[in-house]
Structure formats: C-alpha cells, structure tokens
Amino acid sequence: xxxxxxxxxxxxxxxxxxxxxxxxxxxxxxxxxxxxxxxxxxxxxxxxxxxxxxxxxxxxxxxxxxxxxxxxxxxxxxxxxxxxxxxxxxxxxxxxxxxxxxxxxxxxxxxxxxxxxxxxxxxxxx
Amino acid sequence: xxxxxxxxxxxxxxxxxxxxxxxxxxxxxxxxxxxxxxxxxxxxxxxxxxxxxxxxxxxxxxxxxxxxxxxxxxxxxxxxxxxxxxxxxxxxxxxxxxxxxxxxxxxx
Numbered sequence: 001x002x003x004x005x006x007x008x009x010x011x012x013x014x015x016x017x018x019x020x021x022x023x024x025x026x027x028x029x030x031x032x033x034x035x036x037x038x039x040x041x042x043x044x045x046x047x048x049x050x051x052x053x054x055x056x057x058x059x060x061x062x063x064x065x066x067x068x069x070x071x072x073x074x075x076x077x078x079x080x081x082x083x084x085x086x087x088x089x090x091x092x093x094x095x096x097x098x099x100x101x102x103x104x105x106x107x108x109x110x111x112x113x114x115x116x117x118x119x120x121x122x123x124x125x126x
Numbered sequence: 127x128x129x130x131x132x133x134x135x136x137x138x139x140x141x142x143x144x145x146x147x148x149x150x151x152x153x154x155x156x157x158x159x160x161x162x163x164x165x166x167x168x169x170x171x172x173x174x175x176x177x178x179x180x181x182x183x184x185x186x187x188x189x190x191x192x193x194x195x196x197x198x199x200x201x202x203x204x205x206x207x208x209x210x211x212x213x214x215x216x217x218x219x220x221x222x223x224x225x226x227x228x229x230x231x232x233x234x
Contacts, residue, residue, distance in 0.1 A: 045161070045212050045228070046225065047222075047225060050223065059222065108220075112175075113161075113214070113223075114171040114174070115171075116170075
C-alpha cells in the first residue's frame with residue numbers, strides 16, 4: 001500500500017537550518033506531484049510547497065518563499081525540504097503528501113492530497 | 127492571497143445532521159475537497175471533487191458545491207466523527223493550494 005514516512009525534524013535555533021526527508025513506497029513516485037504541508041501547534045493546516053513530478057516547477061507559500069527549497073530524487077523515491085533562516089513561527093508538524101490528480105476533458109489538471117505521511121515535528125527555539 | 131472561510135466550530139447531537147460550510151471566490155470554478163483530522167493524527171481525505179467519497183469513508187459524509195460555497199454534510203453523526211474538518215481548494219490560477227481555517231466538530 002501507499003506509504004509516506006517523514007524524517008529529519010528536531011530542535012533548531014532561530015536562524016538555523018534543517019533538511020526534512022520523505023520516503024515514499026507503494027506507488028510510482030515519479031508519476032506524482034508532491035507537497036509539504038505544515039501545522040503549527042494548535043493551529044490549522046498550511047500548504048507550503050509543491051514540486052512537479054519531473055522537478056521542472058515548484059511553488060511556495062509566501063510565508064516560506066526564499067527560505068525553503070523543495071526537491072525530489074525520483075531514483076530514491078524521496079522528497080526533501082531544505083529549510084533555512086528558520087523562525088519561531090516555523091515551529092510545526094511537517095507533513096509530506098502525494099498529490100493525487102486527474103485531467104478533465106479540456107486538459108485541466110486537478111489535484112488533491114492523498115495520502116499523507118505521519119508528520120515530523122520541527123521546533124525552532126533558542 | 128486567496129482564502130477559504132470556514133466556521134470555527136459546529137456541534138451536533140449523535141444521530142443528527144450537521145453541515146460545515148467553506149466559502150471562497152474561486153469555488154465556482156474549482157473543486158472542493160474535505161479532510162478529517164482527529165486529535166494527534168494526520169489528516170484523512172473524506173470528500174474529493176466536491177462530492178465523491180474515497181473507499182472506506184462512510185456514506186453519512188456528503189459533499190456539495192454551489193457558487194462560492196462548498197458544504198460538508200454529516201448525516202446521522204456518530205461520536206467517532208468528532209474531529210477537525212478542513213476544506214481545500216486552489217486559487218483561480220491553480221498554482222496556490224489553500225486550506226480553510228478548519229472547523230471543530232463536536233458530537234455530544
């Protein structure tokens with residue numbers, strides 16, 4: 001079955017860096033866009049980035065653009081999130097999620113997140 | 127930036143029907159999706175493409191969309207349905223993925 005496992009979370013000081021990984025199994029990883037989504041303690045879900053299946057395009061939420069970089073290695077079935085200049089407000093559980101999708105009759109792309117990993121906690125504190 | 131608006135909380139008695147709304151300007155042209163998140167767990171998809179249920183999701187979950195509003199209806203709510211529910215869609219460009227603020231459903 002489809003399985004996503006995040007790793008790399010931990011405690012980091014403000015201004016520091018961290019690299020998250022997401023190991024995928026049970027599906028053809030290279031066929032799907034992938035996403036990172038986070039949830040601050042007691043708060044709602046916040047989409048932060050996606051990357052296309054071939055890595056030719058990525059998009060970011062305004063809150064992380066210029067500080068975070070998403071990447072993937074299709075040979076290793078792995079997704080990554082490089083996080084720099086970390087702030088206290090980046091403290092959250094970070095989830096990776098596969099973007100399931102379909103194209104309508106006009107060729108428009110529609111995607112949604114399914115499934116999700118179990119998440120990894122990032123704490124930014126001095 | 128694009129926003130989806132949900133009520134912060136909704137309550138329902140067991141066996142009764144409740145509705146959670148999600149409003150957004152791009153919804154007339156974009157599908158809505160709904161996620162259920164129970165305490166301490168990762169979100170789970172309960173509705174996709176406005177009104178389709180993934181395998182394993184009970185029939186009491188029903189989704190609809192009209193104009194700028196999407197609605198998740200839980201008919202005959204069960205105690206195990208108590209959770210946070212998030213709507214999801216994209217802005218009109220399709221590039222930015224957006225979640226609603228979430229609605230806490232209390233069944234009591």
